[in-house]
Amino acid sequence: MVDLHTPGGVLRAVDDVSFTVQKGRTLALLGESGCGKSLTAQSIVGLLDPVAEVSGGAAFLGETDVLTLDRAGRREIAGPKLAIVFQDALTALNPVQPVGRQLAEPFRIHRGLSRRAARAEAIELMGRVGIPEPAARYRSYPHQFSGGMRQRLLIAMAVALGPDVLLADEPTTALDVTVQAQIMQLLRDLQTERDMAVVLITHDLALVAERADDVAVMYAGNVVETGPVREVFDHPRHPYTKGLLDSVPEHARKGVPLPAVAGSPPELSLIPSGCVFQARCPLAADRCVQERPQLEPAGDGRAAACHFAEELTHA
Amino acid sequence: MPEVLAPPVLTASGLRKTFRVGRKDLTALDGVDLSIGRGETVGLVGESGCGKSTLARVLLMLARPDAGTVRFGEVDPFTLRGKELLAWRRRVQMVFQDPYASLNERMTAEELIGEPWRTHRDAAPADRAARVRELLELVGLRAADAHRYPGEFSGGQRQRIGIARALALNPDLIVCDEPVSALDLSVQAQVLNLLAELQRELGVSYLFISHDLSVVRHVADRVSVMYLGKVVEEGPTEEVFDRPVHPYTAALMSAAPTLSPQEGERILLRGEIPSPLDPPSGCRFRTRCWKATAECAEPPPVEIRSAGHFGLCHHPL
Numbered sequence: 001m002v003d004l005h006t007p008g009g010v011l012r013a014v015d016d017v018s019f020t021v022q023k024g025r026t027l028a029l030l031g032e033s034g035c036g037k038s039l040t041a042q043s044i045v046g047l048l049d050p051v052a053e054v055s056g057g058a059a060f061l062g063e064t065d066v067l068t069l070d071r072a073g074r075r076e077i078a079g080p081k082l083a084i085v086f087q088d089a090l091t092a093l094n095p096v097q098p099v100g101r102q103l104a105e106p107f108r109i110h111r112g113l114s115r116r117a118a119r120a121e122a123i124e125l126m127g128r129v130g131i132p133e134p135a136a137r138y139r140s141y142p143h144q145f146s147g148g149m150r151q152r153l154l155i156a157m158a159v160a161l162g163p164d165v166l167l168a169d170e171p172t173t174a175l176d177v178t179v180q181a182q183i184m185q186l187l188r189d190l191q192t193e194r195d196m197a198v199v200l201i202t203h204d205l206a207l208v209a210e211r212a213d214d215v216a217v218m219y220a221g222n223v224v225e226t227g228p229v230r231e232v233f234d235h236p237r238h239p240y241t242k243g244l245l246d247s248v249p250e251h252a253r254k255g256v257p258l259p260a261v262a263g264s265p266p267e268l269s270l271i272p273s274g275c276v277f278q279a280r281c282p283l284a285a286d287r288c289v290q291e292r293p294q295l296e297p298a299g300d301g302r303a304a305a306c307h308f309a310e311e312l313t314h315a
Numbered sequence: 316m317p318e319v320l321a322p323p324v325l326t327a328s329g330l331r332k333t334f335r336v337g338r339k340d341l342t343a344l345d346g347v348d349l350s351i352g353r354g355e356t357v358g359l360v361g362e363s364g365c366g367k368s369t370l371a372r373v374l375l376m377l378a379r380p381d382a383g384t385v386r387f388g389e390v391d392p393f394t395l396r397g398k399e400l401l402a403w404r405r406r407v408q409m410v411f412q413d414p415y416a417s418l419n420e421r422m423t424a425e426e427l428i429g430e431p432w433r434t435h436r437d438a439a440p441a442d443r444a445a446r447v448r449e450l451l452e453l454v455g456l457r458a459a460d461a462h463r464y465p466g467e468f469s470g471g472q473r474q475r476i477g478i479a480r481a482l483a484l485n486p487d488l489i490v491c492d493e494p495v496s497a498l499d500l501s502v503q504a505q506v507l508n509l510l511a512e513l514q515r516e517l518g519v520s521y522l523f524i525s526h527d528l529s530v531v532r533h534v535a536d537r538v539s540v541m542y543l544g545k546v547v548e549e550g551p552t553e554e555v556f557d558r559p560v561h562p563y564t565a566a567l568m569s570a571a572p573t574l575s576p577q578e579g580e581r582i583l584l585r586g587e588i589p590s591p592l593d594p595p596s597g598c599r600f601r602t603r604c605w606k607a608t609a610e611c612a613e614p615p616p617v618e619i620r621s622a623g624h625f626g627l628c629h630h631p632l
Contacts, residue, residue, distance in 0.1 A: 250573060251574070255511075
């Protein structure tokens with residue numbers, strides 16, 4: 001759970017979010033803006049904005065609940081165990097330090113390498129993520145790289161110490177499609193090479209279809225459906241998942257209106273007490289107003305928080 | 316979709332536009348042709364820096380091309396000045412990408428939608444308030460929303476206000492610059508449906524700029540693909556998507572993620588788009604193209620695939 005302390009009062013931005021991800025696998029946290037997917041990631045890596053506070057829950061990395069760690073404990077796992085790639089590489093990189101120095105830093109701090117040895121490691125890593133002429137670019141500053149190259153540098157920093165879990169928060173949203181494809185391929189190669197678990201945070205259904213093994217669909221601070229991507233996308237059990245999939249124009253017939261989901265996501269201050277999706281749901285009934293559906297495991301690795309999951313399955 | 320093209324509302328030919336950047340020239344448009352029929356939607360795709368936005372600015376008559384012509388029927392508005400130019404400008408309006416940045420927070424919906432009439436006075440209706448309410452209802456809002464401020468609307472509703480404002484001057488053409496990319500996916504479909512509905516009702520034409528190929532495929536009758544200031548391929552949407560001529564078109568389509576991914580065969584381009592300050596000679600795409608040969612350093616020939624479908628390439632697919 002994550003609460004936001006705002007002038008208007010305390011808002012619950014992340015309410016009930018549970019997921020697991022295994023080594024070598026990719027879980028996608030899929031949702032629209034404001035659903036709480038980035039806050040979830042930020043609380044896991046301990047980078048929440050001061051107005052936000054984790055008010056409940058746990059996040060286990062192996063045996064450790066990372067939410068209980070103090071600053072020193074955090075520092076110890078940040079890099080070798082857990083790392084994050086942000087969406088906007090220009091703000092994530094230090095603009096007044098050469099990129100090579102920033103890349104060498106984890107090796108100096110965590111491995112205690114000498115300046116020279118850390119530099120060698122950093123240059124090798126720059127080459128590995130596809131920066132041309134890495135030794136020559138070692139002293140360049142972030143603004144001297146293109147958006148795609150900056151994203152490569154950010155990925156290099158994240159994987160430098162071989163983390164077990166890599167969180168990637170919209171890592172390609174700001175990039176052109178041909179560059180996006182290159183970056184996603186790089187992430188995939190690194191994941192295989194280093195056997196990392198990846199949590200991919202995105203609003204892009206197609207990216208999830210291509211890149212993730214499992215998916216957790218979020219809406220208004222809650223996970224409303226989880227399961228293996230192929231099965232969830234082929235036979236959604238939550239009306240929100242179904243609505244999202246239907247509104248992608250990809251398979252729509254030309255000249256026919258797209259099956260849009262009516263309305264828009266609720267404001268945090270106006271999330272209803274029953275089902276979070278009730279106001280926009282074509283199946284909503286009295287029960288959905290009175291009782292919030294829980295994420296019920298169906299036994300096949302899937303779960304959906306909907307009173308009518310069964311009906312949707314057989315629809 | 317109309318097989319026989321309606322008479323074009325707009326024809327642009329040989330557009331060139333160069334900007335001075337430091338000591339270098341940046342050629343944003345390098346001989347661009349485009350025509351848009353009445354009631355037609357032309358999709359414009361291409362990556363950042365390809366000249367899409369400059370083309371939009373020229374068609375909106377906000378930037379004067381260095382060479383080439385834009386024609387509305389028989390008239391080239393760039394030969395006009397002052398009031399006469401203004402009168403032509405109202406024929407092309409714009410829907411912006413970001414419905415948060417493009418609406419003044421301190422103006423009500425009514426003021427926003429009626430603002431174009433302050434510039435184009437002789438196009439203002441007799442009863443402005445009534446016309447604003449009509450426009451609000453046309454875009455799926457309520458007449459009672461007229462006095463509300465942008466902050467009281469959701470992103471999708473804001474975009475509807477932006478669309479109503481674009482319609483206020485009864486334009487022939489609306490340039491839609493990424494009109495749904497800032498919206499949540501579940502809201503995108505609503506706005507795309509609205510644009511289609513308005514086109515059916517009003518016969519307005521769209522130039523639809525988008526990086527999202529699945530959206531373009533759904534809305535556009537024809538597509539132009541731009542790369543570094545040139546249209547490298549153009550044709551009816553289905554033709555271009557199903558039988559691309561230009562390797563860049565094929566690469567773009569292959570790179571875009573899809574809901575039903577095919578295993579294997581993805582064209583991964585090497586490198587990134589070269590700086591438009593220093594574009595390659597001949598075929599602009601040759602530095603990233605897997606089919607490039609020595610002759611690609613020469614300007615590419617036109618490969619005509621079928622009526623209205625062509626690409627500029629030495630080694631067409």
